[in-house]
Amino acid sequence: MRPRLLAAASGVVAALAFLAAAELAALFLGGAGSPLVAVGGAVIDLAPAGAKDLMVSLFGTGDKVALFVLMGVLMVAISAGAGILERRRPPFGAMVFALGGALSLIAVTTRSGSGMWDGLPSVLGVGAAIGVLRPLVTRLRRWETVAQTPTRTDAARPERRSFIVWTVTAGALALVVGTGSRLGSAAMQRTAAIRRSVRLPAPATAAPAVPAGASLDVPGLTPYVTPNADFYRIDTALRVPSIDPADWSLRIHGAVENEVTLTWDELMALPLEEHMATMSCVSNEVGGDLIGNALWLGYPIRELLARAKPTGDADMVLSRSIDGFTAGTPLDVLQDTGTQAMLAVGMNGQPLPAEHGFPVRMVVPGLFGYVSATKWVTEMEVTRFADAQGYWTPRGWSERGPVKLESRIDTPANGTSVTVGDRVAIAGVAWQPHTGVKAVQVKVGGAEWQDAELAASVSADTWRQWVYRWTATSGDHEVRVRAVSTDGQVQTSVQRPPAPNGATGWDTITISAR
DSSP, X not given: OOHHHHHHHHHHHHHHHHHHHHHHHHHHTTSTTOHHHHXXXXXXXXXXXXXXXHHHHHHGGGHHHHHHHHHHHHHHHHHHHHHHHHHHSTTHHHHHHHHXXXXXXXXXXXXXXXXXXXXXXXXXXXXXXHHHHHHHHHHHHHHHHHHTOGGGTTTHHHHHHHXXXXXXXXXXXXXXXXXXXXXXXXHHHHHHHHHXXXXXXXXXXXXXXXXXXXXXXXXXXXXXXXXXXXXXXXXXXXXXXXXXXXXXXXXXXXXXSSOEEEEHHHHHHSOOEEEEEEEEOTTOOTTOOOEEEEEEEEEEHHHHHHHHOBOXXXXXXXXXXXXXXXXXXXXXXXXXXXXXXXEEEEETTEEOXXXXXXXXXXXXXXXXXXXXXXXXXXXXXXXXXXXXXXXXXXXXXXXXXXXXXXXXXXXSOTTEEEOTTOEEEEEEEEEOTTTOEEEEEXXXXXXXOEEOEEOOOSSTTSXXXXXXXXEOOSEEEEEEEEEEETTSOBXXXXXXXXXXXXXXXOOEEEEEEO
16 A cells, blocks of 8 residues: 555544544533534635525535535545655644644634633644654654565564554544544534523512622622622533433422423423522532522422322432432422422523533522532432432432531632731622521631621522721731621531531631731
C-alpha cells in the first residue's frame, strides 16, 4: 500500500479522534460546546442567501443532513491532506489540526449564549488529534525506513504490524466514542429544544410579591433571588438526563391504597402553585455557596399523596430519579399542610433548566437536598425508614436531613484591608428554611455581639439578607456572625463538618484596618 495513502489514513483517524474527544467533552459539559454543531451553525449563518436557497431547492428538508455530509467530505479531504503533510514536513500536518481547532473554537465561543467552558471540547479535540496523528506518522516512517533497507527486510513486518494495529485501534475507538457521544449530545439538544417550546401555565396560586425591603443595597451581597445560571448544582448524574416531557410520568406506589400514575399533561392541567424557597446542599461548608433561593412553580406533593392514601405504619417516601438516584423523605413532612413540598416544573419563571431537573423535580423547604430534592423524578414509593434507604444513607449520611440554622458573610472578603475610620458594610445572608430567621448578630474582635439590620423576606422558607455597618478601628479584627431563628434558637458555635448531617459553626473573616 502506498505510503501517501497510509499517511492520509492517519490524518483521517486523527480527525476522528478530534471529533470523539470533542463530542465526549461536550456531552459532559451539556452539549453546548460541540464543534460539529457550532461549525455547522456558523456555516449556515455565514452562507450567502443564494447558497441557502440552493441547498433548500436541491435537498428540501434534508438540507441540514446534506450540509453535514458536505462538511464530512471536506473534513476527510483536509485531514487526509494533513496526514500526508505531516509525513513529508512535520509538524505542518499537526498545525493544520491546530488551525482547524482554532476555527471551531471561534465558532463555539461566538455562538449566542455560549458559556466560559464551551470552548474546552475544541481544545481537547485538538490535543487528541495531534496526540494520535504524530505517533501514527512516526510509526509509518519507521516502517518505510526499515522496508527500504535491503538487509532488514524481515524487520519491516513488526513495524507494519505496529502501524496497522495502532491505526485500526485508534480509528475504531474514536468511532465508537464519537458516535455514542454525538447521539447523547443530539438527545440533549432535542431536549433543550423541547424545553424552549414549553409554555408554563399561570399559577393558580401566585407567590407573594418580593417585598421592597428584601434586597439591601450593598455591593458584593448575594442577590435575594438566585439567577438560574448561578444556582448551585450538586447531583450524582455524570451526564444530565435528557427527558421528553411527553415521555415523562410519575408513579406513586408501595404502601398505598391507590397507586397513582401522573403524566406531564395531567400535571400541567392541575392548579399549580408558586412558592419562593431557599435550598441548600448538605455538603455546604460554613460560609459556603452551595445554597440558593428561587421562585418555584409546581403542584403540592401532599395532594398527590392524599390521592394515593398511604397505609399502615409508612413513614417515608423513597423518590427515584430516572438516573437511579434515590432520596428518603419523611412522609409527615410531605403531608404537612404548612410545608410547601412540591413537584416543581418551573424555576424563576422558566421551565426547569435541564441540569436542575427538567422536566420535573422535587422541592421540599427545610430539608437538605440529599433527602428531598430528587431531580428528574419518576417514582415515589411509600415505605418505611426501617425498610428502605436513600442513596446517601448507606454511605454514611444521616437518614433525615433538616437544614441547620446558618449565616454567612458575603462581604467584605476574608483578609480585606480598610482604612481606619472607614464605614465598612459587613453583610451576608442567614437562613433556616421552614423555621425562619428573626435576628442576625455580628461580633467584631472582643466587642459584644451587635444586632445587624435584617432585610425583609417573602416567607420563613427563604433566606434573609443582613448588614452591619462598622466604623473601622486600627488593628486586625476577627469578625463573626450568628443567626437567631424565629423559635429562639441561637446558631451554635460548635464547628462540625458537613458529614453526616450538615456543617455547623460561625462564619468568620479577618479585616485589617490601618
